[in-house]
Amino acid sequence: MAIQINRGLIGKEYPPYPVTVERGKIKEFARALGDDNPHYLDDRVGAASEWGDLIAPPTFAVTLRDETADTTAFLKELGTDISRILHGEQEFEIFRPLQPGRTYLCRPRVVDIYEKTGRSGPMAFVVRQTAITDDTNEIVATMRGVTIVRL
Amino acid sequence: MKYARVYFDDVKVGDELPPLVKGPIKQIQLTRYAGASGDFNPIHQDDEFARAAGMGGVFAHGMLSMGFVGQAVTDWAGAGTVRKLGVRFAALVRLKDVVTCRGRVVAKSSTAGAQLVDLEVWAENQRAEKVVTGRATVALPARG
Numbered sequence: 001m002a003i004q005i006n007r008g009l010i011g012k013e014y015p016p017y018p019v020t021v022e023r024g025k026i027k028e029f030a031r032a033l034g035d036d037n038p039h040y041l042d043d044r045v046g047a048a049s050e051w052g053d054l055i056a057p058p059t060f061a062v063t064l065r066d067e068t069a070d071t072t073a074f075l076k077e078l079g080t081d082i083s084r085i086l087h088g089e090q091e092f093e094i095f096r097p098l099q100p101g102r103t104y105l106c107r108p109r110v111v112d113i114y115e116k117t118g119r120s121g122p123m124a125f126v127v128r129q130t131a132i133t134d135d136t137n138e139i140v141a142t143m144r145g146v147t148i149v150r151l
Numbered sequence: 152m153k154y155a156r157v158y159f160d161d162v163k164v165g166d167e168l169p170p171l172v173k174g175p176i177k178q179i180q181l182t183r184y185a186g187a188s189g190d191f192n193p194i195h196q197d198d199e200f201a202r203a204a205g206m207g208g209v210f211a212h213g214m215l216s217m218g219f220v221g222q223a224v225t226d227w228a229g230a231g232t233v234r235k236l237g238v239r240f241a242a243l244v245r246l247k248d249v250v251t252c253r254g255r256v257v258a259k260s261s262t263a264g265a266q267l268v269d270l271e272v273w274a275e276n277q278r279a280e281k282v283v284t285g286r287a288t289v290a291l292p293a294r295g
Contacts, residue, residue: 025187032180032187033218034173037154039230051231058221058233062214065189082192083204087213091237097230144237150205 002151005113005124006079013109017066023100026056029063055097061132061143062090064098064106078126080149088125088146096140098132104140107131111144115151124149157228159259159266159291168254168270171223175247176211184215211244216283220272223252228289234267238285242276249277254287265290 023043030040038045039055046054065071075081098104112127126147132140181195190212193200201209217238224233244250251274258269267288274283 029187032183033215033222034180035218035222035225037222037225037230049231055231057218057230058225058236059214059218062190063188083194083200085192087240089237089239090214090217091235092233093235094233 002122003084003149004079005115005126005149005151006077007113009078009110009126010113011110013107014066014069016105016107017068018103018105019064019067020103021056021064021098021100023054025063026054026060026098026100029060030057033057051097051099053099053101055099058092058094059090060098061092061094061130061141064104064130064132066106066108078149084150086148086150088148089144090146091144093142094140095138096134098140103135105133105135105137107133120150122151124151153226154229157291158294159261159268160294162256162259162268162291164256164259166256168223168227168272171219171226171252172249173219173222173252174249176244176250178209178246181209181211181215181246184212184218188212188214190214206243209246211246211248213240213283216240216244216250216274217285219250220252220254220274220283220285220287223254223274224270224272224287224289227254228268228291232289232291233287234290235288236272236285237287238272238283240282241284242280242282244276244282248282250274250282251276252283257286261293266293267291 108130115124129144254270254272270287
């Protein structure tokens with residue numbers, strides 16, 4: 001039976017949340033990818049670099065989650081659950097690499113929701129965008145993700 | 152040489168990135184990626200759950216493959232050079248798959264203070280099926 005997706009979420013902005021990037025988290029993330037670049041892993045290389053410290057890999061921003069939010073709540077609000085979702089697309093625009101010890105503010109919002117029928121049946125596409133700013137309110141990165149819901 | 156400095160002046164449209172081969176994908180890597188990224192969707196961990204969800208078994212996080220593509224770009228262009236990375240997840244990556252990430256220079260542009268190189272990037276499995284397709288932009292230093 002097909003499920004109904006709540007298109008009323010289009011345009012919804014979620015409360016901004018702060019995340020402090022932990023040094024160990026950057027290293028753990030790089031190691032999980034099997035990426036041994038010393039700019040992600042070696043504190044001395046980081047300290048001697050143009051950034052003065054370690055930097056995060058380009059896709060690291062996905063780890064900036066709102067610890068206080070219930071991840072299932074968004075899916076419930078959308079009208080679905082975790083067994084029906086797939087990651088369709090992802091995009092990062094990076095103005096400056098994320099760095100350890102810094103606190104960033106993330107502002108997520110739902111940009112669009114649309115439906116299409118593909119090879120494997122009807123699907124909804126949920127487009128979310130998050131702006132990431134630093135403690136001087138300067139934009140550091142944006143990320144945009146498309147979640148596919150199998151209807 | 153790995154992590155050799157790449158200069159904007161030396162890059163030509165049509166240049167190809169050295170391929171980056173990752174895998175064969177093992178469950179432990181998906182578990183580590185879940186922990187590192189905070190994405191604990193059981194569809195990447197629990198075969199029974201993934202089958203019941205109609206996915207035919209466990210598959211890798213799309214973001215793991217995107218991370219591989221990001222590494223292919225930074226292995227070539229250097230850490231901290233990526234200005235944009237955008238991909239579409241074209242097919243599922245399964246356990247035991249070998250993922251090869253590739254890229255090609257499609258454009259160069261020079262503006263005040265930045266020399267940008269646009270890349271077409273993709274990843275394919277051992278059957279040469281594309282699992283990720285996308286674009287990247289890197290900022291490279293100029294010579295001299």
